[in-house]
Amino acid sequence: MGTGRMLRVYREYWRINILTTLEYRANFLVWFAFTFVYHGSALAALWIMLARFPSMNGWDFRQMAFLYALWMVAHALHNTFFSSVSDVPDHVRDGEFDRLLVRPLDTLFQTIATPGQVFPDELILALATFVAACIYSGVRIDLVFVLFVPLIAIGGALIDLAMNLAISTTAIWFVRVDALRWIVAQLEQEFTRYPLGIYSRAVRILLTFVCPFAFINYFPATYFLGKTDGALGLPPVVGLLTPAIGIVFVALAYAFWRFGLDRYQSVGH
Amino acid sequence: MTGSLPRRRFRLAPYVALASRAMAREATYRFDVFGSVASVLVRLYLLKMVWSALYAHNVSPAQLPLHAIITYSAVALLMGLVMDIDQTRALHDRLHDGTIATDFLKPISVPLGFFADGTGEVLFHAALIVPALVLSLLFVHIDLPSAATLAVFALSFVLGYLVGFWINFILNCSAFWTLEVSGVQLIVTWLTDLLGGEIIPLVIFPLALQKIVFVLPFAAMFSTPLLIYVGVIPPAGWAAALGVQLVWVLVLGGVATLLWRAGAHRIVVQGG
Numbered sequence: 001m002g003t004g005r006m007l008r009v010y011r012e013y014w015r016i017n018i019l020t021t022l023e024y025r026a027n028f029l030v031w032f033a034f035t036f037v038y039h040g041s042a043l044a045a046l047w048i049m050l051a052r053f054p055s056m057n058g059w060d061f062r063q064m065a066f067l068y069a070l071w072m073v074a075h076a077l078h079n080t081f082f083s084s085v086s087d088v089p090d091h092v093r094d095g096e097f098d099r100l101l102v103r104p105l106d107t108l109f110q111t112i113a114t115p116g117q118v119f120p121d122e123l124i125l126a127l128a129t130f131v132a133a134c135i136y137s138g139v140r141i142d143l144v145f146v147l148f149v150p151l152i153a154i155g156g157a158l159i160d161l162a163m164n165l166a167i168s169t170t171a172i173w174f175v176r177v178d179a180l181r182w183i184v185a186q187l188e189q190e191f192t193r194y195p196l197g198i199y200s201r202a203v204r205i206l207l208t209f210v211c212p213f214a215f216i217n218y219f220p221a222t223y224f225l226g227k228t229d230g231a232l233g234l235p236p237v238v239g240l241l242t243p244a245i246g247i248v249f250v251a252l253a254y255a256f257w258r259f260g261l262d263r264y265q266s267v268g269h
Numbered sequence: 270m271t272g273s274l275p276r277r278r279f280r281l282a283p284y285v286a287l288a289s290r291a292m293a294r295e296a297t298y299r300f301d302v303f304g305s306v307a308s309v310l311v312r313l314y315l316l317k318m319v320w321s322a323l324y325a326h327n328v329s330p331a332q333l334p335l336h337a338i339i340t341y342s343a344v345a346l347l348m349g350l351v352m353d354i355d356q357t358r359a360l361h362d363r364l365h366d367g368t369i370a371t372d373f374l375k376p377i378s379v380p381l382g383f384f385a386d387g388t389g390e391v392l393f394h395a396a397l398i399v400p401a402l403v404l405s406l407l408f409v410h411i412d413l414p415s416a417a418t419l420a421v422f423a424l425s426f427v428l429g430y431l432v433g434f435w436i437n438f439i440l441n442c443s444a445f446w447t448l449e450v451s452g453v454q455l456i457v458t459w460l461t462d463l464l465g466g467e468i469i470p471l472v473i474f475p476l477a478l479q480k481i482v483f484v485l486p487f488a489a490m491f492s493t494p495l496l497i498y499v500g501v502i503p504p505a506g507w508a509a510a511l512g513v514q515l516v517w518v519l520v521l522g523g524v525a526t527l528l529w530r531a532g533a534h535r536i537v538v539q540g541g
Binding site: 033037041044048049051053054056057179182183190194197203 | 303304307308311312314315318319321322323324326327330455456459460462463468469473474475478
């Protein structure tokens, strides 16, 4: 399959998404309000905690706002470009997955490029929040920052994608994976709001090496804010490894996905 | 149609049947059950770690020492198994697909029917509290108050449940006019978690914010029973606390009834 053809299909896919968004402008506003309240209440909860208790493991509210904003950008990137990967279990269950398999395009690519109503609302909000958090936290903005932040955001989105893909692949054997997905979503969305050092050692290792969500925001924020890692005693510069970690984990998840595809047996419809 | 309905003798049997059918329906979703219990445990672990870290490096508030706030969080999460259910979702769904019309033909009170259905669903989920509690006790210590406090807590919990029921009912009733409420509902759920004191006790909030959150109905859902449980509301304050909850039940129930009547009337106007 030529890369050129894939690019043409992908461009067409985005054209459909954007047309859909323009068609449902009221929905766009509702989703925007949604996203705003979700992230707003999460930040408000952090603010309330840190108004009463000035610091958490040596992190104050300004630094935690930066931690949150960094996660938000990666998370929003993933949701905008790869969220349809989490539909695989549904496709397996209702037999739709069989149709993807017989088409002359890569199955994962088809999954990612399935048109839906993809609104860029979260990404817009995430970028705005990130800019605000950079100013508010007083993080030092130098050449390394400017060069690495986009790469780290993409690397973070790839980490999300890798975990999403791995869970979706398990659906090939187990069909219903809601509970597993839910627990991993908790680790990704809620555990990343706090410095890694507050957790017990097993959870720190889990979030660093198994589900490496700490590389989405904790390690990069530790580096950029000039803090020391009190969780695993790693040198702060590991925070710049996020893009590499993202690529490695996506490769592993993709290998697992291929392994699963080879063993796929339809639920039989 | 609603105006001309003849008054019927009230019979309990149909509502009991509705409630037990709802319980059977919920029992078929085994995977969701596992997810609910797992969610309580994961969140409980998170909250324990968060509060422990905050208390470790700061002066702890006199009202709520660490063991009290962990107890608070654990009980809040267990309450959430019951409170976070939208019992009257069926109302919205049936308005959406039009099947509400046949409900009006049934020889039962429609709002009471939804209440029975929702209560069945809630009772099933309440059964989850037992395994969730047992597993929670494996890694946190939950303080047990006196029998009298527990009894008042239970009463306050029921009143909180009714406040939540009416808030959901009002939101679902708005489907009479807008037909799409799920967006608003999700927003209200997130706000309730925060403003009702499910995640963070309201007494931890900055003082200026406390003045606002304590007069909102959300405080009557989670905060009041929980503060009774951990003893922040002492026995001398029980009557007043329950009284405020009761006022909210009556006020919101009144608003819901008015909305229901206006909405049901409107359905007749539309002609179905």
